[in-house]
Amino acid sequence: xxxxxxxxxIVTGAARGQGAAEAEVLVQEGAKxxxxxxxxxxxxxxxxxLGDDACYMHHDVCxxxxxxxxxxxxxxxxxxxxxxxxxxxxxxxxxxxxxSLEEYMQVINVNQVGVFLGMKIVAASMKKAxxxxxxxxxxxxxxxxxTYATSxxxxxxxxxxxxxxxxxxLGQFGIRANSIHxxxxxxxxxxxLGLESNSDEGNMFTRVPLxxxxxxxxxxxxxxxLASDDSSYCTGGEFLIxxxxxxxxxxxxx
Ligand SMILES: NC(=O)c1ccc[n+]([C@@H]2O[C@H](COP(=O)([O-])OP(=O)(O)OC[C@H]3O[C@@H](n4cnc5c(N)ncnc54)[C@H](O)[C@@H]3O)[C@@H](O)[C@H]2O)c1
Numbered sequence: 001x002x003x004x005x006x007x008x009x010i011v012t013g014a015a016r017g018q019g020a021a022e023a024e025v026l027v028q029e030g031a032k033x034x035x036x037x038x039x040x041x042x043x044x045x046x047x048x049x050l051g052d053d054a055c056y057m058h059h060d061v062c063x064x065x066x067x068x069x070x071x072x073x074x075x076x077x078x079x080x081x082x083x084x085x086x087x088x089x090x091x092x093x094x095x096x097x098x099x100s101l102e103e104y105m106q107v108i109n110v111n112q113v114g115v116f117l118g119m120k121i122v123a124a125s126m127k128k129a130x131x132x133x134x135x136x137x138x139x140x141x142x143x144x145x146x147t148y149a150t151s152x153x154x155x156x157x158x159x160x161x162x163x164x165x166x167x168x169x170l171g172q173f174g175i176r177a178n179s180i181h182x183x184x185x186x187x188x189x190x191x192x193l194g195l196e197s198n199s200d201e202g203n204m205f206t207r208v209p210l211x212x213x214x215x216x217x218x219x220x221x222x223x224x225x226l227a228s229d230d231s232s233y234c235t236g237g238e239f240l241i242x243x244x245x246x247x248x249x250x251x252x253x254x
Contacts, residue, residue, distance in 0.1 A: 003228040005030035008078040008129070010070060010122065012036050012061050012114065013088030015043035017187035018137065021216035022085050022223045027053050029224060032078040036061075036070055037088065061088045061114030067121040080129035083227045084122045086115040086136045086159075091189050093148040104151040111155035119166050123175060131174025135226045136163045137219075138179040140242050160238060167236030176235035178226050183242025185214040209244030 009026050013019040014035035020042075023035045027050045035050075036059035037043040047056035055077055059066045074081055089111045092103050115136050126132030141149060142156030159179060166177035184190060190213075222241050225231050240246070 002030035003224060003230065004083065007031045007082040007227070008074060008080060009033045009083035009085065009227065010036065010074055010081055010118075011085040011087055012059065012118065014056075015039035015046060017189065018182070018185060018216045018219045019085070019087040020046055021220035022087060023054065024050060025217070025220040025224050026083065026227065027051070029228070031083065031227070034070060034074040034078070034081075061086075061118065062109045064117050064121070067117045071121055071125050075125060075128075081122050081125040082129045082132040084118055084126075084132065084134045085223055085227070086118045086134070088114055089137065089155075089189070091149070091152050091193070093152075093193060094150075095148055096150045099150050104154075107151035108155050108158075111152065112158045115159050116162060119162070119177065123166075123170060123173075126170075126175045127173050132176070133227050133231070134163070134166060134170075134175065134177040135223050136160075136177065136179045137223075138163075138181050138238075140181050140183050140240070140246050142179065143181055143238070143240070144246060164236045171235055176226075176231070178231070178234055178237045178239060180219065180222055180226070181238055181240045181242070182214055182219050183208065183245040185216060185219060187216060207245065207250065208242070209247060212243065214241065214243060 009031045011019050011023045014023045015037035023033050026033050032053045035043055035047050035056045038060055040058050043056040047054040059070050092107055119134055136159050138159040139156040141153045142160040163177045163179040
């Protein structure tokens with residue numbers, strides 16, 4: 001099926017992981033996609049593999065000038081932007097009392113300021129297009145707390161909140177904004193930290209009701225739904241995709 005035919009998209013953090021899967025599925029479903037990241041070799045290679053409907057550009061999401069350049073380049077190559085996936089993100093783990101201000105601000109800048117700038121700058125292009133869909137990748141950590149993750153949790157709660165402001169302010173222009181809240185997903189963000197292989201009883205990945213971690217393709221399917229007209233009445237929503245991880249408390253009687 002071609003669910004986003006002819007739509008122009010920007011996907012940040014698209015060189016690998018969930019962003020790569022999202023860029024791939026959008027191209028498969030007929031969109032023209034500007035992939036951006038700071039990992040240029042991986043990003044260029046993926047865009048080449050995806051063909052003429054994909055293009056890669058170096059882009060640090062913390063830079064306002066960078067955002068202006070990316071939107072201008074996407075418009076020049078493909079036309080006004082109708083889909084924005086604010087996917088780029090970083091995770092640093094440290095106890096609250098051990099987190100330096102520098103580390104805290106680094107996470108806030110990428111995960112929170114990056115999403116703010118993306119929505120702010122891309123909105124004008126979406127207005128030109130007559131509407132669009134903004135998809136912000138938050139986390140289950142935007143819905144509840146997690147130990148060792150003050151900066152990450154703060155940034156992901158902020159993403160959830162500002163998505164709702166965008167929905168309220170931009171609905172009149174046909175622009176929708178929704179947040180996605182993944183649980184544990186099998187990407188380098190998690191494997192680099194060894195979280196997926198830690199089988200301690202308290203580790204979240206051992207307690208998923210569906211019995212497995214999420215895969216990038218799982219999240220990309222949800223992003224595709226939100227990007228397409230199938231979700232035309234969805235805005236300001238929080239889309240949980242966690243295999244049931246935070247559905248509730250499990251007990252074993254006896
Ligand atoms: N993996 C998980 O378990 C999980 C769970 C919930 C939410 N998330 C979120 O999903 C999103 C994608 O993460 P992932 O799991 O694919 O991890 P990942 O580390 O594989 O991908 C993140 C991408 O963002 C890019 N990036 C980092 N800083 C950047 C910057 N300043 N400018 C531009 N790009 C930058 C990285 O280079 C990388 O390609 C992130 O927002 C993350 O917080 C991940």
